[in-house]
Structures are given as C-alpha cells and as structure tokens.
Amino acid sequence: MxxxxxxxxxxxxxxxxxxxxxxxxxxxxxxxxxxxxxxxxxxIGPTETPARGSDNWVVSQMSSPVNYAPIVTATTHARGGSGNALTQLSIACRAGRTELIVSGSGLPGAATEFTATYRVDDGQPRHLPAVSLATGSAAALKGDIVQLLSSLPDDGDLDIRLLPRPGAVLEGRFSLAGLKPVREKIAAACRWPSAVRQANP
The missing domain is CATH 1.10.8 (Helicase, Ruva Protein; domain 3)
Incomplete structure (x- = not known):
C-alpha cells in the first residue's frame, strides 16, 4: 500500500x-x-488501438516509457464463472519477460502463494507454482512460461485451478481460439528463440 x-x-x-x-x-x-x-x-495510452484476435483476445501494443521496448498484452475472459472464479487470463511481454496472469475477484490479497494446475481439454493436469501480484486481484503463473505457451494448441479450452495457502480453490476455463496470432506477437516482442530463428533464418 x-x-x-x-x-x-x-x-x-x-x-x-x-x-x-x-x-x-x-x-x-x-x-x-x-x-x-x-x-x-x-x-500511457497504447500506440495502437486495441484489436481483437479471432473475437476472443483483446490485444494492446505500446512502448515502454523507459527504454521504448515493446509491451504487448493479450487478454481473454473465462467461459461462465462465479463470484469465486478466475475470470480473466492475460499473456504479456513486459521488459523482455513473458508473463501468464490470471485474475478474479475471489483471489486473496498480495503476498499469497498458490499451488496451480492447468489442463488442456481432457488432458492430464500439470502443476506449477503461482504467486499473487501487488494488486491482490491477480496471480502470475511461474516456471517456464514460454514452453507452456508454446505447447498449447491453437484451439480448445484451457482449465486453470489455483489453490491458495490457505484458501478455497479458484477455477477458470478459457478458450484458446485465436491463440496462434497472439502467441506470435508475444514471441516477437519478447524475442523467443523460435521467433528469433524465424527472423534470422
């Protein structure tokens, strides 16, 4: 505060x-x-008008006021949900870092650690750590986020569960429709190895 x-x-x-x-x-x-x-x-206002990717993602692009590095954020909303659900999923490139952030009104305050799982469609759940952000209404998934995003299909559903310690489970289901162009923008801005190889064959 x-x-x-x-x-x-x-x-x-x-x-x-x-x-x-x-x-x-x-x-x-x-x-x-x-x-x-x-x-x-x-x-600071975005340099481009936010655009929708396949009517599922809202993408905004701007430049850092510090070093003019690209900042790209893509956001989608959960399917349905409740007052204690995860309602929004954001993929971002800021300061050269790729971030995967979930948010919802039911998240506890700042400095909370979580056990997180994610699952694509009916696949096996995979575990990874997560931690709340300073705002208290969002949490960042940790680990190899580039690998995680690279492994996701371009369609289907992504289920995310957060278990705060202590607290009740929070869940959200997000459509992956339109992910491919979003992922390409994030990869280019954050210079993922795959994007660098494509730019310099």
Missing amino acids: ALECVSGVALAQGGDDPMAALRSCAALEPAARLECLDRLSRS
Whole structure:
C-alpha cells in the first residue's frame, strides 16, 4: 500500500507529461521506483488501438516509457464463472519477460502463494507454482512460461485451478481460439528463440 501511494504521488506530479512522470519515478527508492515505472507503463495510452484476435483476445501494443521496448498484452475472459472464479487470463511481454496472469475477484490479497494446475481439454493436469501480484486481484503463473505457451494448441479450452495457502480453490476455463496470432506477437516482442530463428533464418 505504501509503495502504491508513493508511486501514485509521483505519477500525479508528472501530470499529463510522461517525461515528467518518468523523472518523478526515477527519484524514488528502488522498490518504489519499480512499482512506479510499472504503473506509468500501464497508464500511457497504447500506440495502437486495441484489436481483437479471432473475437476472443483483446490485444494492446505500446512502448515502454523507459527504454521504448515493446509491451504487448493479450487478454481473454473465462467461459461462465462465479463470484469465486478466475475470470480473466492475460499473456504479456513486459521488459523482455513473458508473463501468464490470471485474475478474479475471489483471489486473496498480495503476498499469497498458490499451488496451480492447468489442463488442456481432457488432458492430464500439470502443476506449477503461482504467486499473487501487488494488486491482490491477480496471480502470475511461474516456471517456464514460454514452453507452456508454446505447447498449447491453437484451439480448445484451457482449465486453470489455483489453490491458495490457505484458501478455497479458484477455477477458470478459457478458450484458446485465436491463440496462434497472439502467441506470435508475444514471441516477437519478447524475442523467443523460435521467433528469433524465424527472423534470422
């Protein structure tokens, strides 16, 4: 909460000037600076109008205000759900890192660790760790996310379950329709080895 307040003040001091906001962030302590820069990158409007991939994914692309590196985020919503379900799945490339994030109103607060499983259609569930983000309403899956995303089919359903310690299980089912062009955008932005090989045959 303290970091959020400090970074919020820095962004307010920058007003509508991204460079002024960037200078305000740079003056903060290291931990607060990272939080501030992350919030700044999210607050700046995308360079392209968000587009839908196969009517299932909403894709936004922008450049980092720090080093102009590409930031790509693709988001889809769960099929159905309840008040305690995972409702949104996001794939992102930020600062050269590939992230897989799930969110929902039923997630516990920040600093929570989870045991996570994912399954494609009727396949065997696979386990991996996950941890809540600073917002408290989202969790990032950990492990080899590039390998995970590369292994997913271009259609079908992805079931994700999170078991917080302690807490109740949260589940979400997400359609993978339209994943291929989304994955290609993320791969190019984060320079996955496969994307680099295709660009430099």
